Amino acid sequence: MIITLKDNNKVEFDGALTVKDAVKKISEGLYRAMLAAKVDGEIVPLDTVLSKDCSLTVLTFSDEEGREAYRHTASHVLAQAVLNIYPTAKLAIGPAIANGFYYDFEFKSPIYKEDLEKIEWEMQRIIKADFPVVRKTMMRADAEKLLKKLKQPYKLELLRDIPEGEEISFYQQGNFIDLCCGPHLASTGKIKAFKLTSLTGAYWRGNEKNKMLTRIYGTAFDKKADLEEYLKKLEEAAARDHNKLGRELNIFMTDENIGQGLPLLMPKGAKIMQILQRFVEDEEERRGYLLTKTPIMSKNNLFITSGHWEHYKDKMFVLGDEDDDDEVLCLRPMTCPFQFTIYKNGLKSYRDLPIRYSETSTLFRKEASGEMHGLIRIRQFTLSDAHIICTAEQLEEEFAGAVDLINYIAKCLGLENEISFRFSRWDSKDADKYIGTAEQWEAAERVMKNILTDLGIVHKEAIGEAAFYGPKLDVQACNVHGKEDTLFTVQVDFALAKRFDMYYIDENGEKVNPIIVHRSSIGCYERTLAMLIEKYAGALPLWMSAEQVRVLSLTDRTVGETKAAVAELKKQGIRAQTDVRGEKIGKKIREAQLDKVPYMLIIGDKEAETGTVSVRHRAAGDLGSMTLFDFIQKVNAEILEKAK
Numbered sequence: 001m002i003i004t005l006k007d008n009n010k011v012e013f014d015g016a017l018t019v020k021d022a023v024k025k026i027s028e029g030l031y032r033a034m035l036a037a038k039v040d041g042e043i044v045p046l047d048t049v050l051s052k053d054c055s056l057t058v059l060t061f062s063d064e065e066g067r068e069a070y071r072h073t074a075s076h077v078l079a080q081a082v083l084n085i086y087p088t089a090k091l092a093i094g095p096a097i098a099n100g101f102y103y104d105f106e107f108k109s110p111i112y113k114e115d116l117e118k119i120e121w122e123m124q125r126i127i128k129a130d131f132p133v134v135r136k137t138m139m140r141a142d143a144e145k146l147l148k149k150l151k152q153p154y155k156l157e158l159l160r161d162i163p164e165g166e167e168i169s170f171y172q173q174g175n176f177i178d179l180c181c182g183p184h185l186a187s188t189g190k191i192k193a194f195k196l197t198s199l200t201g202a203y204w205r206g207n208e209k210n211k212m213l214t215r216i217y218g219t220a221f222d223k224k225a226d227l228e229e230y231l232k233k234l235e236e237a238a239a240r241d242h243n244k245l246g247r248e249l250n251i252f253m254t255d256e257n258i259g260q261g262l263p264l265l266m267p268k269g270a271k272i273m274q275i276l277q278r279f280v281e282d283e284e285e286r287r288g289y290l291l292t293k294t295p296i297m298s299k300n301n302l303f304i305t306s307g308h309w310e311h312y313k314d315k316m317f318v319l320g321d322e323d324d325d326d327e328v329l330c331l332r333p334m335t336c337p338f339q340f341t342i343y344k345n346g347l348k349s350y351r352d353l354p355i356r357y358s359e360t361s362t363l364f365r366k367e368a369s370g371e372m373h374g375l376i377r378i379r380q381f382t383l384s385d386a387h388i389i390c391t392a393e394q395l396e397e398e399f400a401g402a403v404d405l406i407n408y409i410a411k412c413l414g415l416e417n418e419i420s421f422r423f424s425r426w427d428s429k430d431a432d433k434y435i436g437t438a439e440q441w442e443a444a445e446r447v448m449k450n451i452l453t454d455l456g457i458v459h460k461e462a463i464g465e466a467a468f469y470g471p472k473l474d475v476q477a478c479n480v481h482g483k484e485d486t487l488f489t490v491q492v493d494f495a496l497a498k499r500f501d502m503y504y505i506d507e508n509g510e511k512v513n514p515i516i517v518h519r520s521s522i523g524c525y526e527r528t529l530a531m532l533i534e535k536y537a538g539a540l541p542l543w544m545s546a547e548q549v550r551v552l553s554l555t556d557r558t559v560g561e562t563k564a565a566v567a568e569l570k571k572q573g574i575r576a577q578t579d580v581r582g583e584k585i586g587k588k589i590r591e592a593q594l595d596k597v598p599y600m601l602i603i604g605d606k607e608a609e610t611g612t613v614s615v616r617h618r619a620a621g622d623l624g625s626m627t628l629f630d631f632i633q634k635v636n637a638e639i640l641e642k643a644k
Helices: 019-026 028-033 064-085 113-129 140-150 153-161 224-240 242-248 267-286 300-306 336-343 392-413 428-433 438-455 525-535 556-571 585-594 605-610 628-641
Strands: 002-005 010-012 036-039 042-044 054-059 100-106 134-138 168-173 176-179 193-203 212-221 297-299 329-331 355-364 380-390 420-425 459-463 472-478 484-493 515-524 549-553 576-579 599-603 612-617 621-627
Touching: 002 019, 010 019, 019 028, 019 036, 019 054, 036 064, 054 064, 064 100, 064 113, 064 168, 064 176, 064 193, 064 212, 113 193, 134 140, 140 153, 140 168, 140 176, 153 176, 193 224, 212 224, 224 242, 242 525, 267 355, 267 380, 267 392, 267 515, 267 525, 297 300, 300 329, 300 336, 336 355, 336 380, 336 515, 380 392, 380 525, 392 438, 392 472, 392 484, 392 515, 420 438, 428 438, 438 484, 484 525, 515 525, 549 556, 549 585, 556 576, 556 599, 556 605, 556 628, 576 585, 585 599, 599 605, 599 628, 605 612, 612 628, 621 628
Parallel strands: 002 054, 420 459, 549 576, 549 599
Antiparallel strands: 002 010, 036 042, 036 054, 100 212, 134 168, 168 176, 193 212, 297 329, 355 380, 380 515, 420 472, 472 484, 484 515, 599 612, 612 621
16 A cells, blocks of 8 residues: 655555554654644544555644634534533534634633633643544434434524435533534643634624524633633733724714614724825726716616625614515615716717716625624725726726725725635526526636736635626735624626626627726725724824824913914915913823824923924824924825825
């Protein structure tokens, strides 16, 4: 029997061996580092018998699949510990995730964050016991009988979802057994360092109509030092969390009488939004976009035509009873059908294309209450929406222009190193989610793939993440907690022009359906604002700060000069405020720094006499004295450069 290792080395053995024994014979050091293994490309239990020539890959913690097996096993240790302490708890699901793992439970009585410590102690005991993790397969009837005996209704529901003929596997460690497809480590003792990090609510299967379960999050590493470093980063992330910091800085608030997912932008937040909106709209105008302003609602006929009614209705707010003969109105989830209607107003020639419509639009989506978070996922939001209507020959140039605009905006925001690209494709196994045929989708994706290749855009692919009408390029970024969200998108649409009977007259006098590029330049303003608050820990760059300068009077004698300085700053287009309270200057400076104001100007008797101001920067500290004119020149130059 010949085993080919990952580095293409070949080792020959006589007789059958398990994966574990084979790796041990090849290299004791390699065996000690092994968490899982792939045989001929498939992850298998370590006790799998090798009886024929095969290719073997050893997975360690440095491999994504190795980390997944490690953390998946940690989630089972968590579930075992919970059942040991709370025998009546019901198990739901417990996967490995990007930075750790979680497990969902139904508890007879609520548990609290303080209870995590005793669960950790029990997990330590299970790890120390070093229980072998054994994979077992069962017939469906036997699996159902076992889960009924264990009184695990959620696992029974999952069992019924497994297609007929597919293997049903369980993993057992000590007295704990769980329905699971794996993979897992060889034993619980291989887990070296872990920590339970939080506790929250989660609907069963993510559906708010289902029961609310308790989700326990944790993380696990193969080295204690790495765990400690990660926990330190978590603390820093908590301090930067926009949901906390944005409220402390009076950027936004929420109110239970208004409802979830409906944040209130306070004066500071509204000003930041206005700055960003003016910046984006001015840049779009420079690039040839035409501004539109369309209604926030429409009869549902519009969305029946677009396909949203069929494919997106559960995310829409519908006004009125659908069974009535009266018209049914909907709050718009996107702007595209409205701008398509504008395009149809008047005959278009190929000479008129491309046409680029843009709009800062208020949109509404019926997000589940369990999915909403701060400004990142909300029910009413503001989108920098645009649609480019072009010929097939113009598509690549227009697509490149949309990506160039996104890159420019990201650079100005200081996010250019935070973003990555994802080619979001359709899922042929779930074709009902989409409009069009398989042939049309394959053709659309082939065109988009060629464009991405021609433009040299490095990207990953995601099956099932396409819009229902076409593939898209998603520009992704992670929040401080490591969760990835989409900031900007560019979507190629080969379908909706035909549904809306949009056409242009080509050079031969024939009617031709155009191609549509859907794009956003700053994405959802609220989500982007959340990312900016977290990136800069609330200390936004000067050009986008709601308050750029605060002028502080040192004594009551300089109140007049302080107010005059602010008046001049405002005249020069600089956002400034006074602080002429009868407080000590140290307190005024501390409060300005806590409010993340970029510059503080202090005017005392000396400054009033010499016609100067004492300048402080929130990070650099004392910058010395200068004339107000020189300071204005300095600030305007920094704003012009959009310095970070």
